[in-house]
Amino acid sequence: MARNSSTKESTKMQLLEAGIDIMIEKGYNNTGIMEVLQKTGVPKGSFYYYFDSKEEFGLAIINYFNDNHVVKKRIPLEDKSVSPIQRLRNYCEELRRQLEQNECRKGCLIENLSQEMADQSEIFRNRLKEIGDESLAVFAACISEAQELGEIPKYYDSKELAEFFSMAMKGALGRAKILKNSDPLKVFTHLMFDYFLKVQ
Numbered sequence: 001m002a003r004n005s006s007t008k009e010s011t012k013m014q015l016l017e018a019g020i021d022i023m024i025e026k027g028y029n030n031t032g033i034m035e036v037l038q039k040t041g042v043p044k045g046s047f048y049y050y051f052d053s054k055e056e057f058g059l060a061i062i063n064y065f066n067d068n069h070v071v072k073k074r075i076p077l078e079d080k081s082v083s084p085i086q087r088l089r090n091y092c093e094e095l096r097r098q099l100e101q102n103e104c105r106k107g108c109l110i111e112n113l114s115q116e117m118a119d120q121s122e123i124f125r126n127r128l129k130e131i132g133d134e135s136l137a138v139f140a141a142c143i144s145e146a147q148e149l150g151e152i153p154k155y156y157d158s159k160e161l162a163e164f165f166s167m168a169m170k171g172a173l174g175r176a177k178i179l180k181n182s183d184p185l186k187v188f189t190h191l192m193f194d195y196f197l198k199v200q
Contacts, residue, residue, distance in 0.1 A: 012050050014040045019061045024109045027116045028058050028124075058113075059127060065109045066131050074135060077142045084146035088139075089193050092169065096185045099173065104180045111170055136162050152197050168192065 018039040023031045033054060037044055051057040073094070077087050099107075110131055117124040140162035146152040152161075172188035 011040075011042060011046065015042060015047065015050060015057070016061055016064045019057060020065055020109060023058075023061060024106045024112060028113055029116065029120075033057070055121070055123070058124065062110065062113065062124070062127055062131070070108075070110055070131065070135065074138050077138050083151060084142045084149065085151040085193070085197070087142055088146070088165075089189065092185070092189045092192075095169070095173070096182050096189070099176055099185060100182050104176050104182060107173055107177055111173070132166075136166060139165060150199060153199055165192070 015036060018036050019031065022035055022039065033044075033047060036042075036057075037047060047057075051060060073091075076082070076090055076094075079087060082090070110128060113124065114128045114132065117128065119125075136159070140158045143152060143156075143161050143165070144158040147154045147156070147158060168188055169185075172184040175184035176182050
């Protein structure tokens with residue numbers, strides 16, 4: 001029984017991983033169930049054993065990607081052994097490293113789907129908003145800690161600054177994908193930390 005359960009879980013993970021690979025490149029609307037099945041070798045009937053619909057599959061992919069990529073990527077922002085301003089800079093540097101590793105393609109599935117699905121599905125929009133709000137809260141906490149230590153000016157509202165930081169970073173990532181180089185993210189990091197956030 002345990003082996004059978006393990007096999008079922010493994011098949012489900014294969015479907016989710018394949019769905020992420022395709023969806024991050026093509027988006028939700030251009031991802032077909034048959035393409036996912038061909039990539040994994042899983043029979044069509046088995047797919048519907050795990051997911052009732054493409055929408056349910058898409059939501060499962062969002063949750064899986066959030067738990068295994070987005071949340072883990074935020075962990076360094078809560079590392080108390082590193083100063084908060086350095087944690088924010090390290091986050092940006094790691095983002096740039098991953099972008100260059102992927103040849104400025106793909107990006108973040110959550111951000112890609114947020115742009116694609118916000119006007120198409122209220123269910124998707126609400127879940128994507130929840131994930132975005134969770135990330136903003138972590139950024140805001142890190143910024144607030146940096147302000148208490150005198151690393152970031154206190155005249156900023158930490159939540160507003162987290163929102164601005166996130167929006168500017170996403171804009172730089174989008175521009176980098178268009179240019180096919182990481183220069184926009186370098187510019188963002190340089191101006192953000194060496195000028196905008198710098199305590200005078």
